[in-house]
Amino acid sequence: MRVVELAGGVGGARLAFGLQVEVGSELTVVVNTGDDTDRHGLHVSPDLDSVMYTLAGLDDPVNGWGVRDETWTVSEQLGRLGEETWFRLGDRDLATHIVRTARLRSGERLSEVTTTIARALGVRALIQPMTDDPVRTMIRTDDGWLEFQEYFVHRHQEPAVREIRFDGIERAEAPARVRAEIGFADAIVIAPSNPLVSVAPILEVRDMRTLLATARRAGTPIVAVSPIVGGRAIKGPADRMLASLGHEASALGVARLLAATASGFVLDGVDAALAPAIQSLGMRALVTDTLMTDDAARTRLAHEVLEFARAIRD
């Protein structure tokens, strides 16, 4: 069963872990790169790396980002040399950024570099950036426009979000392999990632909505998993972002944003009462336990999501 997952960071990475257990190398994870940033001259791709480290079994179970058992020697020395270090980069994580930056500078595409690094780390699935072109998510707050990581990490997601834009998105094309995999997929899964800053940029890449619509018309199920459970984001500021931008901070609010794209929607048991409203948006609904508290829970949810996708297709 060929599966394509559209993913942001931690939630996308955890479901990807389960999907990789289910379908192995038949999984392609298409990852948001709007959060990419330049740190100390190095190209950092936080969501790509969360997915990569998780699929390699190297993810940090405490932070939810970076590499487990990480050390911070370089970062501490960078601080001594006068660099801003609020965006913390671990030593082993830095090796990824150093290799990525060197290869990008030598002319390789981000999609190629990602494949090389993921393979070296033993990842079976194919991990691809949503685009090889530069896209930068910008967040307007009452303090003006902020680069995403400035808002997310430096300001701890505290300022209320008034507007979001994806600089460069109108010129961003999906890598050829992503376009092909979406065409070949037996199921497409939209991860439980922030719909406004993780999933939205992927959907706004040029032709992406058309590719997904074409796949859907050809019978490919597109199943979204809610990142909002009981009105709260499992991780991150999605609930507050939804509210401050005039959406409902609930699984139903997310379902409304994705109703034009997805044919199925997975929501948590605590939100079961929202299922009829979600179905009335034209989507099939699956109510189950969506909390991925350990590897077994990730795999179980992935299994149920794929079963649900099969049921929609049939």
Next chain:
Amino acid sequence: MRVVELAGGVGGARLAFGLQVEVGSELTVVVNTGDDTDRHGLHVSPDLDSVMYTLAGLDDPVNGWGVRDETWTVSEQLGRLGEETWFRLGDRDLATHIVRTARLRSGERLSEVTTTIARALGVRALIQPMTDDPVRTMIRTDDGWLEFQEYFVHRHQEPAVREIRFDGIERAEAPARVRAEIGFADAIVIAPSNPLVSVAPILEVRDMRTLLATARRAGTPIVAVSPIVGGRAIKGPADRMLASLGHEASALGVARLLAATASGFVLDGVDAALAPAIQSLGMRALVTDTLMTDDAARTRLAHEVLEFARAIRD
């Protein structure tokens, strides 16, 4: 007493340590950058860093390069990602290369970046590259032309050296601060560094010989310290290089190479018999213990070199 030292790596760094004890912030160290190299997309300046770490009191007493009590986490991970790691870069050392590379890419000059990093590490002396322009020392062996670090580190200086060239040297200019400090200097010291690959590129920077000749005519003593003791290089392949390129592998051989530039020459006690021949080249000679086995020895030698310079000037 304003002192300018022309220096390569370890020998230059050790004498610089002593000179800094003697004259503090009145020391300017002009450092060879022909050994600079690109590793993993990062700009590495081995000689600049040997001098900088030594003057900051951070030098590794075992290796003679890098930072003491270093860790190697990033390098090991770079190896896992398929990178060549024969040029070993420690974690704290990498912070230097990351900052240098980022600042160079943002348009700063190497001389500016070096000043910033050295200041952050608490160095009192001024450390300057011989030039802000790219120069690459190339070594011809029986296996063809090799980049310097390929010869020096990867091949362990084993191939016989047939020819040396400094790519880019004809367009390389000394930084403004270097030109000024040579003009202001009360003494100029040529470090006990390899005369063929550490001192020679500094002397071949555009106008450098003219600057030194002008200073010398104005009465500024220029004192060279022999890196060859008892016919052997204290460190590195200088003795074998001298021999394979048709020079005498001795303090006298070094003195012949520097006779047109220096007015004084310091040689080790074991080579005292060479003093008359060196004097007959037109240089004053000082015979003393030149081995810098510990901090006290570095400071004593620096003190004697400066006393010798004063004697030449008077």
